[in-house]
Amino acid sequence: MSSQDRLFEAPIMQRMHCYNRFENRMLKKDKTIPMQTMKSHSIYKVPRGKLLKISVEYDEQNNVIKDIRITGDFFVYPEEAVELMEREIHGTVIEKQQLLRKVQSIISDHHIEFIGLDAEGLVQGILMCRV
Known part of the structure; x- marks a missing residue:
């Protein structure tokens, strides 16, 4: 996907990953939050x-x-x-x-x-x- 194509996308959802900072690894669980x-x-x-x-x-x-x-x-x-x-x-x-x-x-x-x-x-x- 070119950068021009990305300009015309309207992202509706933003993905947020839970990060465990004590173990320095990504958790398997993730949450999807609405973009405001x-x-x-x-x-x-x-x-x-x-x-x-x-x-x-x-x-x-x-x-x-x-x-x-x-x-x-x-x-x-x-x-x-x-x-x-x-x-x-x-x-x-x-x-x-x-x-x-x-x-x-x-x-x-x-x-x-x-x-x-x-x-x-x-x-x-x-x-x-x-x-």
């Missing part, structure tokens, strides 16, 4: 807009964003608005209406101007990460 953090990426062409690339790390159980990276060929003013948006979105539940309210609030509170991207396009890109 998922990583996902999306590439989205905003209608009549620019290309948007999103990388999201989120909690699988409660759909809360743990980390997000927003890139693409859109323009934004002020320049630090993307980093601000990433910080503010952290901790938000991946749900369309809640994300849309949060993004619109950030845009209006910080007087952010996007060219080639709007709040709906950004939210759609984030939602595409949640498979």
